[in-house]
Amino acid sequence: MSPVMGHHDVLVLGGGVAGCVLAARLSEDPARTVCLVEAGPDHGTDPGGWPRSLRDAHALPRDHMWERGVAVHRLRARVLGGSSCVNGCWHTWGSAADHEEWTRAGGPRWSAAAMAPYRERAEAAMRLRPVPEREFSLWARAALAGARELGYPDVDMGAEGPPGCGTPLLNALDGLRWNAAFGYLGPARSRANLTILGDTAADRLVLDGGRITGAEVVRHGRRETLTADTYVLACGTFGSPALLLRSGIGPAAELRARGIRTEVDLPGVGANLSDQPGVFVPRTPAPRLNAALAAREKEGELYVSRMLIRAASTHCPTDGWDLHILPSAGDPLFGGLPPGEYEAGIAAFLMKPASRGRVRLRSADPADPLDIDPGFLTDPDGRDAAVLREGLEIAERLAATSALAPLAAASGAPSYELTDAELRARLGTYWHPVGTCAMGPATDPLAVTDGAGRVHGVPDLRVADASVLPSAPAANTQFPVLAAAELLADALKETAS
Known part of the structure; x- marks a missing residue:
């Protein structure tokens, strides 16, 4: 690898999912020097040298986070590879309506057809695969049967299509979580033109006359300045706007x-x-279900969720969907249960929220926690709450099918009858925040970037996450973000060539 310091052609700030992709693709040209900066640790090339919790695809690790003991919507990874090291290993693709929204904002490169080759590249690099038969629990298999009983057709969750039921693609190989650091940086680490700096936190950009210097x-407790011809932010939906704000790029009054x-x-x-809130509807597992889950755990093949339904509410455009109905059974996401007992239930997630929140600074000090307001269910028309209630009704209908009803009993009144206050009190999140440096034309006062990731009004600065x-x-969101x-890596190459 090249020396730590010195000038680079491209400086990528943030080594999460997007940052790994960018560093790998941009360093394919041996004439282009690339430096990747990540606040968290770089655990190296060999998967065997990584902490066991990050390798294990069975669970959602919580030991490489920016913050502890905070509201769940704030959770974000601090490690090379980012969320691909701590999430559920699921990869699903969106609808044609998503691409229509993105094309209006960023141009034709964001159409479904134009993005298809990039989806295929990501699928190959992350070694995505269908769910093996052995990874289906009794609950997941029954949930698939229940979804079909409700009339949902089988669909490919890794591509556009109609509402339906199916299984995600997984970046899990026989229990090993194949994260973006393995998939993208593994083949790139030997390149002399690529520098990877772990345990190096990006504070701010220095500008002079509107240009970055x-x-x-x-790094190691010392403040250093890195320079480049092009600066690319890949610090994520919370980190990228925070870095811009600390650099003096943002709302002037704020x-x-x-x-x-x-x-x-x-x-x-x-x-x-914009994030995707949801509500989990718990069920009381029958002894038969607990016994089946215990047997799967003993075999080392207990996975909490392996199927989902993409469903359309009455508010959804034709041929799209705005809900994920997600059955799960296994160890609780939070807390614990006695040996031989498990949590089972069905969650409904709002996939296309109208509500919007925001990310602000509490101060210019990067050590201060961010002010993050997810804005869940705040749309003035109340559409988000209405759609979520429709999702909960579908979840209740699924639980009552002949396939699932014998395995778990209702734990209370129907969830769609919750009051607004009760609904808000039970909200969780799918952990899929987006939108805080949104692309759009320069004439849009709230647009931050264009369709190639270029920041409006700041030469040589891009955001790519x-x-x-x-x-x-x-x-x-992991598959679309990959x-x-x-x-965006290709877009930068086009400009640089």
């Missing part, structure tokens, strides 16, 4: 209130936060 990072000099007044930075998506896809990073 360097990026201040903190920056003044934090004592930060405004370099570029961009009102959309940190706005338009989930934050550029102006709306959430009707999907788990493809988006592939797309």
Whole structure:
């Protein structure tokens, strides 16, 4: 690898899912020097040298996070590979309606047809595969049968199509979580033109006359400045707007209130936060289900969820879907149960929320926690709550099918009868935030980037992660973000060539 310091052609700040893609693809040209900066640790090339919790595809690890003991919507990974190291290993694709929204904002490169090759590249690099038969629990198999009983057709969850039921693609290989650091950086690490800096936190960009002169990072407790011809932010939906704000790029009034000099007044930075809230409906497992789950756990093949339904509410456009109905059974996501007992239930997630939140700074100090308001169910028309209730009704109908009803009993009144206050009190999240550096034309006052990730009004600066998506896809976001990073890497190559 090249020396740590020195000038690079491209500096990628953030080594999560998108950052790994960008560093790998941009360093394919041996004439282009690339430096990847990640705040968390780099555990190296050999999967065997990584912490067991990050390798294990059975669970959702919580030991490589930016914060502990916080509201669940704030959870985000701090490790090379980002969310691919800690999430559910699921890969699903969105609807044609998603691409229509993105094309209106970013141009034809975001159409379904144009993104298909990038989706295929991501599928190959992440070694995505269908769910093996042996990984289906009794609950998951019964849930598939129940979905068909309700009339949902089998569909390919890795492509556009109609509502239906099916299984995700997985970045899990016989229990090993194949994260983006393995899939993308593994083949690239030996390149002399690629530098990877772990345990190096990006603080701010330094601007002079509206142009970037360097990026201040903190490495081994020391503040250093890295320089490049092109700067690319891939710090995620929370981290990328925060870095822009600390650099003086954002809403002028908000920056003044934090004592930060405004370099570029961009009102959309940190706005338009969109995430996918949901409610879990618990069921009481029958002894037969507990015994079956215990047997799977003993065999080392207990996976909490392996199927889902993509469903359309009455508010959804034709041929699209705006709900994920997700049955699960296994160890609780939070807390614990006595040996031989398990949590079972069905969650409904709102995939296309109208509500918007935002990310703000509490101060200019990067060590201060961010002010993150997810804005769940705040749309003035109340559509989000109405759609979520329809999802809960589908979940109740699924639980009552002949396939699932014998395996678990209702734990209370129907969930769709919850009051608004009860609904909000039980909200969880799918952990799929997007939109805080949304792409759009320069004439849009809330647009931060264009369709190639270029930041409006700041030469040589791009954002290339989930934050550029102006709306959430009707999907788990890792697959679309992998493809988006592939797309944005190509866009940068086109400009540089």
